[in-house]
Amino acid sequence: MNARRLLITTALALALAGCGSGGGGTASIPTLGGSPPASSSPAVHHKHKHHHHHHHQTRAVAPGHGCDAALWAHVYHPDRLHVVDQCKTVRGTVTKVEWEPDGDLHIRLATRPALVNSVNDQYQAGDLVLEEICQGTVSQADAEAACAGVPHDLTIPAVGDHVTVTGSYVLDANHGWMEIHPVTKLTVTGQGAAPPAPSPSGQPAGGSCHPTTPSGNCYEPGEFCSAPEHGETGVAGDGKTITCKQDGSYWRWE
Numbered sequence: 001m002n003a004r005r006l007l008i009t010t011a012l013a014l015a016l017a018g019c020g021s022g023g024g025g026t027a028s029i030p031t032l033g034g035s036p037p038a039s040s041s042p043a044v045h046h047k048h049k050h051h052h053h054h055h056h057q058t059r060a061v062a063p064g065h066g067c068d069a070a071l072w073a074h075v076y077h078p079d080r081l082h083v084v085d086q087c088k089t090v091r092g093t094v095t096k097v098e099w100e101p102d103g104d105l106h107i108r109l110a111t112r113p114a115l116v117n118s119v120n121d122q123y124q125a126g127d128l129v130l131e132e133i134c135q136g137t138v139s140q141a142d143a144e145a146a147c148a149g150v151p152h153d154l155t156i157p158a159v160g161d162h163v164t165v166t167g168s169y170v171l172d173a174n175h176g177w178m179e180i181h182p183v184t185k186l187t188v189t190g191q192g193a194a195p196p197a198p199s200p201s202g203q204p205a206g207g208s209c210h211p212t213t214p215s216g217n218c219y220e221p222g223e224f225c226s227a228p229e230h231g232e233t234g235v236a237g238d239g240k241t242i243t244c245k246q247d248g249s250y251w252r253w254e
Helices: 002-033 035-064 069-074 118-123 141-147
Strands: 081-099 105-110 128-132 161-172 178-191 233-235 241-247 250-253
Touching: 069 141, 069 178, 081 178, 128 161
Parallel strands: 128 178
Antiparallel strands: 081 105, 081 161, 105 128, 161 178, 233 241, 241 250
């Protein structure tokens, strides 16, 4: 009997020892459970990097639309232009076109009254000024270097044309009026009748305004005058006497 009990006790002891060994084998589970966080972390990080890269691309291409900022490198004395809107598109009707000694094509545009100020009213017949820079022959010494390398590729409108114009909307601090300067693009969208000619009573006899611009147009008060004209007195298109006077570092007809 005692021998039989000894055998049973021994068998139970061996069985319990086997269960203890199996329980010890489950200790590796926390290690396996730690693997998913380790592998998921790079996946989340990669997704974040991709989103940031996409956002950067969107910001990079946005400024490419509208205005050519490189034109500012060809504006002589750019400090005279106070930027109101870096890129603006306006529409209107061309009322005057004339070449200037600095190579710019000076255009008057009849457009919304909100785009002009009292100086435009006084000196530009209430029109907005457009400046297509360096499109013509440059005879003004301080503009020659600035115009080097500028292609003559802008559309030259005619009086009466309906146009859409894109460029920087600025206050010309030297003159006091509002402009699109420099013009990046001008598109003729239609052609209308030219505005009526000024009353003959306001014109000099025989249309003898003098001196005239390189393109043969009459000078008007407020416009730039060239070096040979400094101090000269002449007659504007409206028949009034004008004199080329120094205004700070510039000369203009007054």
